[in-house]
Amino acid sequence: MSSEIYSYLYEKVLEEGALDIYTESIYMKKNRPAIKLCILCKESDLDKFIKILLKETSTFGVRYNTYNREELKRKFETIDTKYGKIKVKLGYYDNELIKATPEYDECKLIAKNYDISLNEVFFEINCIIKQKIDTKLLT
Structure with missing residues (x-):
């Protein structure tokens, strides 16, 4: 194919x-x-x-399996940054916030619009997220 x-x-x-x-x-x-x-x-x-x-596709058959899936409870919040408002995905396990991640597509757009690396955008946004979590502004 x-x-x-x-x-x-x-x-x-x-x-x-x-x-x-x-x-x-x-x-x-x-x-x-x-x-x-x-x-x-x-x-x-x-x-x-x-x-x-x-x-x-070129296939004549499809094999499939059933899998179990566990996932974090998710919530989305918007934070202010020097680039504007950014959506952040929050992940909870047993009602405890254990992950916070900026939305990729928004970070990618910032990198393109500001002509900076995606790594730089992620670093800056993640620093803001950490600060907000440490000061209990994201929970």
Whole structure:
């Protein structure tokens, strides 16, 4: 299958509501190199993604597994920065804040608009987040 199809599939599958999509290099029967395409989705969406794979790829069959998933309780807050307001994802375990992450797409836009590295944006925003957590302004 043309590698261009994978790029198309990544966009299509994510637009259709997949939780994630990734590929792995593998070897199939007779030691033939291949690409394994994996889509993580809600069980209720399984038929939709099987149909996409059968219609859009060279495969004649789809294997699937059911997995359990645990996730942090999430909450979003907006913080003020020198670049404007930024959305921050907060992750809680047992009602305790254990993670806080700036939204990637907003940081990427800042990096482009201000012509600075994405690393610099993440560093600056994460410093603000830490300060807000330490002073209990984010909880």
